[in-house]
Amino acid sequence: MMTPCTIASAPGKVLLAGGYLVLEQAFTGLVVGTSARFYTVIRPSSQASTTTPGTVTVLSPQFEQASWTYQAIATNEKLAFHSITTESQNKFVETCLKFSLDVILQRIGSHALNEKLAQGIEITIVGDNDFYSQRAQLEAKHLENNAESLASLDPFCKTHATLGSVHKTGLGSSAALTTSLVAALLLFFQVVGHELNKKEKTLIHNLAQFVHCFAQGKVGSGFDVSSAVWGSHRYKRFNPAILTPIMDEHVDAAILSKALDADNTEWDNEVAPFTLPPGLDLMLADIDAGSHTPTLVGKVLAWKKANPDEANALWNELGKYNSLVEHHFRQLTSLYHDDGEEYNTTIQTCAQLKCTEWETAVSGKVGKELVSLVHDFNHVRGLLQKMSELSGVPIEPKEQTHLLDTCTQVPGVVMSGVPGAGGYDAIFCIVLSNQSKHAVRKVWESWKDLSVGPLLSQADSNGVTSVSLLSVPGLADTLTSK
Known part of the structure; x- marks a missing residue:
C-alpha cells in the first residue's frame, strides 16, 4: 500500500512577448504557462525505523547520480541544516530546503517542525518529458524525432544524463522545480491548505522568487517563477530592492520570513491573468x-x-x-x-x-x-x-x-x-x-x-496546484522504480 503523500505541481513557461524588457519595471511581459509540469512528492521515509530524525532525502529519478541527503533539526526556534551528501550538490534543492524550512519554522515552531521530521522525509522531484530533449531516448529506441514517437515514451522517462549534462528545452525547469518544491514543503508542513488561495499562492511566489534568485546568484526578472505560480498572465516585475538586502546565506530567519510574507506590500509585481483566444x-x-x-x-x-x-x-x-x-x-x-x-x-x-x-x-x-x-x-x-x-x-x-x-x-x-x-x-x-x-x-x-x-506541450493557464498521486499518469511508478 502506498504511503500517504503530499504533491505540488507547477508549470513551465513561454514568454511570448517581453524578452529583455521584462527586466525593467517600466515594461511588461506576456507569459503563457504550459501543460508540461514539475511535480514534487513528499512522504515519510520508507526506512523510517532506521532513519535518523530530521533526515531529508531528495531523489530525482530521471537523472544519474541524483540523490541528496540533508539533516534538519530545530532548537529554540533556530534551524540547524546541513548537507550529508558529499559527492554531488544541487544548489536549487539545497537553497530551497534551507530557506523554506527557515520560513516554515517561523510559522509553526520547533516542536511541530521536528515532529513532522521525526521519522525522516523522502522528497521525489520529476518533470514532464518536454523539459528535456528526448533525442537520446528516441535514438536508443530507433524512433524518429516526431510527435508520435514522443507520445509513445513513458511519462517522466530517464534522461540518461546528469543534471549538469542534460539538454534542457527552455521551458523554465529550474523555476517550475523550485516552485513545486516550495509549494510541496509549505503543504506538507501545513503552512498552506490544499485549495491554495490567493494569499497562500502569494507566499509561495515570494518564497520561490527569493530561493530561485539566491540559487542563481542574482535577482532576475522573476517572470518564470511568476508563471509557475500564477499560470498565464501579463507580468510586471517586482522592485529588485525587495530581495537585494536579504540575499545573504546567514540572513536572520525572522527578517527573511517577514520580507517574504504575503502581506508585505513592498512586493509591487503585477499579474493580469491571460489566456490565448479560443481557436488559437x-x-x-x-x-x-x-x-x-x-x-x-x-x-x-x-x-x-x-x-x-x-x-x-x-x-x-x-x-x-x-x-x-x-x-x-x-x-x-x-x-x-x-x-x-x-x-x-x-x-x-x-x-x-x-x-x-x-x-x-x-x-x-x-x-x-x-x-x-x-x-x-x-x-x-x-x-x-x-x-x-x-x-x-x-x-x-x-x-x-x-x-x-x-x-x-x-x-x-x-x-x-x-x-x-x-x-x-x-x-x-x-x-x-x-x-x-x-x-x-x-x-x-x-x-x-x-x-x-x-x-508536446500546449498552452495551459493553470499555475501551482496541489494534486493527488493517481491523477497524474506515471507518477506513482516513479516512486516505486528508484
Missing part, C-alpha cells in the same frame, strides 16, 4: 543547439549600457508593440464573447489561408484584429532582429529567421517566434487548426539547417 493553439519546438540565457542577457545589457540612446529608443518601440500584441489577443477573446458565430467562421476561413492572404480574404472585426495581430507581431520580430544586429547577440539568429519565416507561410499560422531571450533554444508557433499544426510539424521534421524537435 500554441506549438513548441526544441532546437538542438542551445543557448545560455544569462550570457545572452548579459551581452544585451552591456550593449544597452554602452549605447543608451539607441537602445532606449528601440526598447520603447518594442515595449509599445509588445503591448499591442497583447491587446489584439485580448480583443479577439472579447470578440468571441460578443459574436461566437462570426468569430468561428473567420477563424475557419483564415485556417485555410496564409496569414499574408487574410487582409483581402476576410472582413469584419475579427478579421481586422487577426491582421493587426500578425502585422504588429511581425514588427516585434523585426525589432528583435534589429536588436540582434546592433548588440551582436543572436536573439533571433539568421538560421532561426529562415525557419520561422517558413513556418509563417503555412496556412493557418498566426505567428512564429523565439520565446524569451531567444537564441537557439526553442521556437513557438500559434496556429488556427489541427491541420495547420500537422503541416508545421512536417516543416520541422524535414528541416535540414537546424535539428528541430517537436514538444
Whole structure:
C-alpha cells in the first residue's frame, strides 16, 4: 500500500512577448504557462525505523547520480541544516530546503517542525518529458524525432544524463522545480491548505522568487517563477530592492520570513491573468543547439549600457508593440464573447489561408484584429532582429529567421517566434487548426539547417496546484522504480 503523500505541481513557461524588457519595471511581459509540469512528492521515509530524525532525502529519478541527503533539526526556534551528501550538490534543492524550512519554522515552531521530521522525509522531484530533449531516448529506441514517437515514451522517462549534462528545452525547469518544491514543503508542513488561495499562492511566489534568485546568484526578472505560480498572465516585475538586502546565506530567519510574507506590500509585481483566444493553439519546438540565457542577457545589457540612446529608443518601440500584441489577443477573446458565430467562421476561413492572404480574404472585426495581430507581431520580430544586429547577440539568429519565416507561410499560422531571450533554444508557433499544426510539424521534421524537435506541450493557464498521486499518469511508478 502506498504511503500517504503530499504533491505540488507547477508549470513551465513561454514568454511570448517581453524578452529583455521584462527586466525593467517600466515594461511588461506576456507569459503563457504550459501543460508540461514539475511535480514534487513528499512522504515519510520508507526506512523510517532506521532513519535518523530530521533526515531529508531528495531523489530525482530521471537523472544519474541524483540523490541528496540533508539533516534538519530545530532548537529554540533556530534551524540547524546541513548537507550529508558529499559527492554531488544541487544548489536549487539545497537553497530551497534551507530557506523554506527557515520560513516554515517561523510559522509553526520547533516542536511541530521536528515532529513532522521525526521519522525522516523522502522528497521525489520529476518533470514532464518536454523539459528535456528526448533525442537520446528516441535514438536508443530507433524512433524518429516526431510527435508520435514522443507520445509513445513513458511519462517522466530517464534522461540518461546528469543534471549538469542534460539538454534542457527552455521551458523554465529550474523555476517550475523550485516552485513545486516550495509549494510541496509549505503543504506538507501545513503552512498552506490544499485549495491554495490567493494569499497562500502569494507566499509561495515570494518564497520561490527569493530561493530561485539566491540559487542563481542574482535577482532576475522573476517572470518564470511568476508563471509557475500564477499560470498565464501579463507580468510586471517586482522592485529588485525587495530581495537585494536579504540575499545573504546567514540572513536572520525572522527578517527573511517577514520580507517574504504575503502581506508585505513592498512586493509591487503585477499579474493580469491571460489566456490565448479560443481557436488559437500554441506549438513548441526544441532546437538542438542551445543557448545560455544569462550570457545572452548579459551581452544585451552591456550593449544597452554602452549605447543608451539607441537602445532606449528601440526598447520603447518594442515595449509599445509588445503591448499591442497583447491587446489584439485580448480583443479577439472579447470578440468571441460578443459574436461566437462570426468569430468561428473567420477563424475557419483564415485556417485555410496564409496569414499574408487574410487582409483581402476576410472582413469584419475579427478579421481586422487577426491582421493587426500578425502585422504588429511581425514588427516585434523585426525589432528583435534589429536588436540582434546592433548588440551582436543572436536573439533571433539568421538560421532561426529562415525557419520561422517558413513556418509563417503555412496556412493557418498566426505567428512564429523565439520565446524569451531567444537564441537557439526553442521556437513557438500559434496556429488556427489541427491541420495547420500537422503541416508545421512536417516543416520541422524535414528541416535540414537546424535539428528541430517537436514538444508536446500546449498552452495551459493553470499555475501551482496541489494534486493527488493517481491523477497524474506515471507518477506513482516513479516512486516505486528508484
